[in-house]
Amino acid sequence: MNNCESYKGLLVGLLDGELTPEETVRINEHLARCAACRSEYEQLRETTGKLASMSFKEPEDAVLDQVWRSPYSRFARNASLVMIIAGYASLIAYGVYEVLTSGKEELPAKIAMAAIVLGFVILLCQLIRERIKTYKTDPYKEIER
């Protein structure tokens, strides 16, 4: 299939957000089927995406972005996350302790507590996996989503 050439203009339009809804559907359908255009689109996006974020943004936005991406605020965000998690964990630990020490006939409460703990642990694992993933990716990609 060599109608790819006719999609080149659409690729650029898609990046600039200038396509009609019909055109957007058309190019997306083609991108779904055509690996060549997909990699071309990725390449275009990498070059123009960085340029766009440098030239089209309001100065204040750029400054805010820089602050947000600086190592310090990254640290602050992680630190606050850790504090929230630690707080949550101790709250749950306290609850577990209360339930476990308050007598044997409170099985429903124990089951509820077990469910909460399990859910929390799963959530925590997810969160850590997300963190690791965002650390591995280029920080510039973070803002494009």
Ligand SMILES: [Zn+2]
């Ligand atoms: Zn194609």
